[in-house]
Amino acid sequence: MRIFSGIQPTGRKHLGNYIGAIQHYVAGQDRGEGIYCVVDLHATTVAYDPADLRARLYDTLAILVASGLDPDRCVLFRQSDVQEHPELAWLLASVTAWGDLNRMHQFKEKSGAQRDLVSAGLFTYPVLMAADVLAYRATHVPVGDDQRQHIELMRDIAERFNARFGETLVVPEGTYPTVGARIMDLQEPTRKMSTTGGTPEGTVYVLDDARTITKKIKRAVTDSDDPPTIRRGGPEKAGVTNLLEILAAARGTTVDEAEASLAGARGYGDLKAAAAEAVVALLTPVRERYEELRGDEDALEAILETGAGKARALASATLADVRRVMGVARPG
Ligand code: AQP
Numbered sequence: 224m225r226i227f228s229g230i231q232p233t234g235r236k237h238l239g240n241y242i243g244a245i246q247h248y249v250a251g252q253d254r255g256e257g258i259y260c261v262v263d264l265h266a267t268t269v270a271y272d273p274a275d276l277r278a279r280l281y282d283t284l285a286i287l288v289a290s291g292l293d294p295d296r297c298v299l300f301r302q303s304d305v306q307e308h309p310e311l312a313w314l315l316a317s318v319t320a321w322g323d324l325n326r327m328h329q330f331k332e333k334s335g336a337q338r339d340l341v342s343a344g345l346f347t348y349p350v351l352m353a354a355d356v357l358a359y360r361a362t363h364v365p366v367g368d369d370q371r372q373h374i375e376l377m378r379d380i381a382e383r384f385n386a387r388f389g390e391t392l393v394v395p396e397g398t399y400p401t402v403g404a405r406i407m408d409l410q411e412p413t414r415k416m417s418t419t420g421g422t423p424e425g426t427v428y429v430l431d432d433a434r435t436i437t438k439k440i441k442r443a444v445t446d447s448d449d450p451p452t453i454r455r456g457g458p459e460k461a462g463v464t465n466l467l468e469i470l471a472a473a474r475g476t477t478v479d480e481a482e483a484s485l486a487g488a489r490g491y492g493d494l495k496a497a498a499a500e501a502v503v504a505l506l507t508p509v510r511e512r513y514e515e516l517r518g519d520e521d522a523l524e525a526i527l528e529t530g531a532g533k534a535r536a537l538a539s540a541t542l543a544d545v546r547r548v549m550g551v552a553r554p555g
Contacts, residue, residue: 224254224255224256224362224363225255225256225258225359225360225361225362225363226248226251226254226255226256226257226258226361226362226363226364226365227258227259227260227355227356227359227361227363227364227395228244228247228248228251228258228259228260228364228365228366229259229260229261229262229265229302229352229355229356230244230245230259230260230261230262230283230287231261231262231265231266231283231418232261232262232263232266232276232279232280232282232283232284233266233279233283233418234278234279234280234282234283235279235282235418235428235429235430236283236286236418236428236429236430237406237416237417237418237421237426237427237428237429238406238416238426238427238428238429238469238502238506239367239403239405239406239415239416239417240367240418240429241290241429241505241506241509242400242402242403242406242469242472242473243366243367243368243400243403243404243405243406244365244366244367245286245287245290245429246290246400246472247365247398247400248287248290248292248297248365249290249291249292251297251363251365252291252292252293252296252297255362255363256297256298257292257296257297257298258297258298258359258361258534258537259287259292259297259298259299259300260299260300260301260302260355260534261280261283261284261287261300261301261302262302262352262355263276263280263301263302263303264302264303264308264309264351265302265348265351265352266279267344268342268344268345268348269333269337269342269345270337270338270339270340280301281517281520281523282517284299284301284523284526284527285513285516285517285523286429286430286509286513287299288512288516288526289509289510289512289513289515289516290429290509294526294529294530298530298533298534298537299526299527299530300527300530300531300533300534301527301530301531302355304527304528304530304531304534304535305358305531305534305535305538307358307535307538307539307541307542308351308354308355308358308538309351309354310542311354311357311358311538311541311542311545312347312350312351312353312354314545314546314549314551315350315353315354315357315380315384316347316350317549318380318383318384318387319350319353319376319380319383323376323379324346324347324349324350324376326372327349327372327373327376328372329348329349329369329372329373330345330346330348330349332420333345333419334346336419336420349373349376349377350380352373352377353373353376353377353380353381356377356395357377357380357381357384357392357393357395357541358537358538358541358542359534359537359538359541360392360393360537360541361393361395362393362395362396363395363396363397363398364377364395364396364397364398365398365399365400366397366398366399367399367400367404367405367406368399368404368405369405369415370397371397371399374395374397375397377395378394378395378396381393381394381395382394384545388545388548388549389548391544391545391548392541392545400472401477402468402471402472402476402477402478403468403469403471403472406465406468406469406472407461407462407465408421408422408425408426409422409424409425409426409427409439409440409442409443409444409462409465410422410424410425410442410443410444411425411444412425412443412444412461412462412464412465413458413461424439424442425439425443425444426439427439427440427502427506429506429509429510429513430510430513431506431510432510433503433507436499436502436503436506437499437503440466440469440495440498440499440502441492441495441496441499443462443465443466443495443498444462445462445463445466445491445494445495446459446460446462446463448460451490451491453467453482453485453488453491453493453494454467454482455467455478455482463491463494466491466494466495466498467481467482467494469498469501469502470494470497470498470501473498473501473502473504473505474501484497485497
């Protein structure tokens with residue numbers, strides 16, 4: 224099993240990123256060959272400050288290592304260090320349908336939020352994402368539920384490439400968490416917890432301290448059922464369902480087990496207290512380790528350099544095959 228996933232260098236990773244993705248990257252190291260990439264080229268598709276991007280990349284890398292990614296047991300690198308990614312994206316664009324890109328929800332949401340410029344890069348973002356994965360012939364891509372449409376597109380791209388040029392690329396499978404695939408905003412539980420689209424009070428950050436985490440979870444929106452029922456439900460119980468998912472994911476149990484553990488609860492306050500306690504226990508060691516790692520940027524760069532060397536060796540072999548079957552570049 225070869226696992227690949229990418230994460231944006233937004234620096235302030237949130238609980239949704241942690242439960243929906245980062246935890247599964249760490250587990251992936253024991254299941255197969257894990258290849259993880261901080262996707263700085265993706266971050267240039269919306270307005271950004273160059274110095275800030277570099278700093279946030281180190282923040283994100285330090286969070287990944289603090290969470291348990293071990294550079295000796297996985298390939299951990301920066302996307303822009305491996306030039307095979309943008310080259311493969313260009314080549315894959317020739318088998319990508321414009322109409323498919325035009326249907327991407329993420330483009331519609333993010334383009335609407337841009338003030339000065341909707342860049343062509345934001346539109347072609349999913350092709351670069353396909354290149355990120357296909358360059359490594361990855362078999363599995365652990366992501367949150369919000370990435371389903373991008374994963375389906377990358378599978379279509381790989382299938383169309385193989386049909387047009389012969390069996391060259393591996394068609395990967397998306398893998399989605401059974402608990403916590405879509406953590407919702409605590410204040411608006413019908414919207415996903417998000418870096419750009421969420422409410423400040425409804426978003427728990429990996430680096431929030433225990434007091435802040437507890438305050439945000441204790442203020443989470445629930446419902447006015449009388450008597451209060453701590454059970455999963457439809458949109459009218461979105462807040463309680465989200466807290467149960469968070470509790471289960473943070474404890475590493477099923478949602479049924481989380482519900483059962485609160486059978487004797489007096490009200491939503493008990494659910495919130497349990498969820499806050501579990502999230503504090505989950506994130507505190509990550510924050511403490513992050514604080515030890517973040518100051519040493521030379522050490523972080525050394526991790527990226529080693530990772531890029533390993534990544535290039537894998538991606539360049541795929542690129543050589545892609546160039547050959549497409550009839551571009553010098554043969555041999
Ligand atoms: N709310 C979420 N629940 C579960 N998983 C989530 N992911 C994102 N939000 C949730 C998963 O986290 C991984 C990394 O996402 P990213 O690189 O896109 O990081 P980001 O841009 O900082 O996160 P957001 O919140 O998704 O940003 P916005 O909403 O601003 O675009 C992915 O596997 C993702 O599925």
